[in-house]
Amino acid sequence: MIYDVSSWDGVLYRIPWGNDTEIFFYRTDYFGEAGLSPPTDWNELVEVGTALTDEDAGVYGIALSATIGG
Numbered sequence: 001m002i003y004d005v006s007s008w009d010g011v012l013y014r015i016p017w018g019n020d021t022e023i024f025f026y027r028t029d030y031f032g033e034a035g036l037s038p039p040t041d042w043n044e045l046v047e048v049g050t051a052l053t054d055e056d057a058g059v060y061g062i063a064l065s066a067t068i069g070g
Contacts, residue, residue, distance in 0.1 A: 006014045026038055030052060039045040045062070052061030 006012055024038070031038065031048075034052060036048055036051060039048045049061035053059065
């Protein structure tokens with residue numbers, strides 16, 4: 001896959017640095033309580049993340065890591 005996104009017409013145009021795979025995990029109970037559905041595009045992701053965020057309670061709708069307290 002890295003070669004595929006780094007070449008055109010069989011010619012390599014850049015040296016691939018790395019590969020990243022993003023996975024979207026979500027808490028069905030949080031979504032259910034808020035009456036929300038999982039997002040289907042980036043705009044919906046921002047909307048859902050904003051709706052699920054309560055900074056006063058220390059709850060954030062989007063996280064970049066799954067560490068305890070992260």
